[in-house]
Amino acid sequence: MKRFWAYVLLIMAFAHLTLNYSPLGLSNRADKYLQDLFNTYAGGMVYGAPQEDITVLLLTDEALETHQRGHWPASYDFHGKVLNTLLHEKPRAVFIDFLWLSRRPEAPTHGPRDGDYLIKVLQRYKSAGIPVYLAWTPAVKQNWPELEQGLVRPVGAELDIDPVDFVSRTYPTTVDAGMQTPAFRIAQDLRPGLFPQKPTEPMDVFWGTLPNEKNKWMKANKHETGLVDTALDGFSGVKTPVPFNTTLYVRDLLHQVAETREKVREQAAALMKDKIVLYGANLTGVNDLIFTPTRDILPGVYLHAMALDNLLHWGSEYKSALGSGLLANMWWHALWNLLIVLPVALLLALFHRRPGHDTPGGPEAGKADEGAAKPALRWCLGLPRAWRTRIWALFDRHRVLGKLCIMLALACWFAVWGAVEFFYFNISAGTVAGYLAFLTLGFFLDKIGMVDWLIDSMLMRIRNACGRLARAPRRHQPRA
Numbered sequence: 001m002k003r004f005w006a007y008v009l010l011i012m013a014f015a016h017l018t019l020n021y022s023p024l025g026l027s028n029r030a031d032k033y034l035q036d037l038f039n040t041y042a043g044g045m046v047y048g049a050p051q052e053d054i055t056v057l058l059l060t061d062e063a064l065e066t067h068q069r070g071h072w073p074a075s076y077d078f079h080g081k082v083l084n085t086l087l088h089e090k091p092r093a094v095f096i097d098f099l100w101l102s103r104r105p106e107a108p109t110h111g112p113r114d115g116d117y118l119i120k121v122l123q124r125y126k127s128a129g130i131p132v133y134l135a136w137t138p139a140v141k142q143n144w145p146e147l148e149q150g151l152v153r154p155v156g157a158e159l160d161i162d163p164v165d166f167v168s169r170t171y172p173t174t175v176d177a178g179m180q181t182p183a184f185r186i187a188q189d190l191r192p193g194l195f196p197q198k199p200t201e202p203m204d205v206f207w208g209t210l211p212n213e214k215n216k217w218m219k220a221n222k223h224e225t226g227l228v229d230t231a232l233d234g235f236s237g238v239k240t241p242v243p244f245n246t247t248l249y250v251r252d253l254l255h256q257v258a259e260t261r262e263k264v265r266e267q268a269a270a271l272m273k274d275k276i277v278l279y280g281a282n283l284t285g286v287n288d289l290i291f292t293p294t295r296d297i298l299p300g301v302y303l304h305a306m307a308l309d310n311l312l313h314w315g316s317e318y319k320s321a322l323g324s325g326l327l328a329n330m331w332w333h334a335l336w337n338l339l340i341v342l343p344v345a346l347l348l349a350l351f352h353r354r355p356g357h358d359t360p361g362g363p364e365a366g367k368a369d370e371g372a373a374k375p376a377l378r379w380c381l382g383l384p385r386a387w388r389t390r391i392w393a394l395f396d397r398h399r400v401l402g403k404l405c406i407m408l409a410l411a412c413w414f415a416v417w418g419a420v421e422f423f424y425f426n427i428s429a430g431t432v433a434g435y436l437a438f439l440t441l442g443f444f445l446d447k448i449g450m451v452d453w454l455i456d457s458m459l460m461r462i463r464n465a466c467g468r469l470a471r472a473p474r475r476h477q478p479r480a
Contacts, residue, residue: 011345035429036293043209059281063250080118089272095133097280097301122151168290171307183307201320204428208244245305319428
């Protein structure tokens with residue numbers, strides 16, 4: 001029985017090392033990769049349709065060529081024109097995903113200064129009670145002191161990119177100096193009861209994959225790869241798809257066309273009235289692009305749109321690395337991982353055979369160790385004695401098939417708990433890859449006999465230490 005529990009403790013130690021200390025971050029990389037696969041091929045079933053409250057207003061090369069003769073950056077009054085046209089449709093809120101870093105030109109001798117019209121439009125938004133959120137930096141604050149008069153609400157719109165594979169998965173709650181990010185601030189402002197407590201854990205954005213009927217007019221550059229090919233060879237293509245979030249081009253906003261005036265108003269209301277509008281750009285030569293977990297290339301404004309969609313969809317139960325509830329604590333999360341692998345360690349110890357021997361513990365242990373394993377079997381499975389005897393005999397006759405069945409059962413166990421972690425504990429990347437690595441490592445160590453060598457060494461050291469302690473009093477006894 002000592003060997004059985006020593007085996008369990010060593011397997012648990014290996015599990016702790018595998019799940020928490022990955023060389024070169026390999027386990028974490030594998031978890032992220034499985035998270036991306038899950039997002040890509042199960043996103044439609046898990047996430048559903050996009051939120052009706054969100055619209056992305058996209059500035060493209062065509063509108064820039066028509067209204068600015070292709071010049072970039074566009075004049076501030078051009079942005080004022082776009083925002084003023086949008087104001088007529090009465091949106092619920094607007095986020096401007098442009099960094100207004102250029103210093104305003106001096107006023108000409110005759111005529112207004114560039115940006116004066118934009119300030120007037122922002123004042124109209126303020127009078128209408130429509131909040132305007134602006135990507136903020138110290139340079140914006142220096143160049144636009146007028147904006148600090150309550151015309152806009154500053155947010156930190158920096159993009160978080162994974163340095164290993166350049167995928168934009170994580171969306172922080174705050175950036176430098178504690179400034180909130182757009183999605184979190186908009187969600188909290190427009191839905192005050194959305195978060196019982198102030199969110200602090202960065203969100204792992206889950207991308208929707210279902211087609212958006214309102215974006216049927218858009219063209220896509222697709223490079224489809226099957227699940228089997230992706231599982232064998234990995235992601236092998238990059239595509240520019242039709243976005244998940246409802247999209248409207250600035251071109252169509254400034255030149256609305258339909259059969260009748262009533263139809264124009266109906267289309268505009270469906271896309272902008274009472275909507276949260278995120279105003280961004282997709283321009284040639286402007287590197288405001290992101291690489292999504294589904295291996296799509298999209299303008300950066302869609303990261304904010306998808307993060308906001310996640311918050312409106314899941315609320316305080318948005319997905320993150322540590323999840324929510326009790327498991328959000330790192331120590332509880334580590335304990336939870338060990339509890340998940342405990343039945344696996346028991347099962348591996350239960351059916352363990354020392355290399356070269358037919359009975360648990362080998363011939364030197366003989367019936368003693370075999371008798372120790374059977375109470376463990378009775379304790380673990382709780383089955384009638386006849387069933388236990390049959391299972392034990394069947395495993396002895398078909399050891400290869402039995403080990404394959406055990407591996408399949410353990411893989412299913414980990415898959416089920418990965419789903420529980422995602423849906424119930426809101427953990428974005430369940431440690432499924434870490435579990436499988438631990439399982440593989442356990443069978444590998446068992447195959448080469450390293451666990452038995454460690455157990456024998458440990459038990460021998462314990463016996464030697466106990467023997468020395470037992471002999472120590474005799475040495476110090478006075479001679480007669």
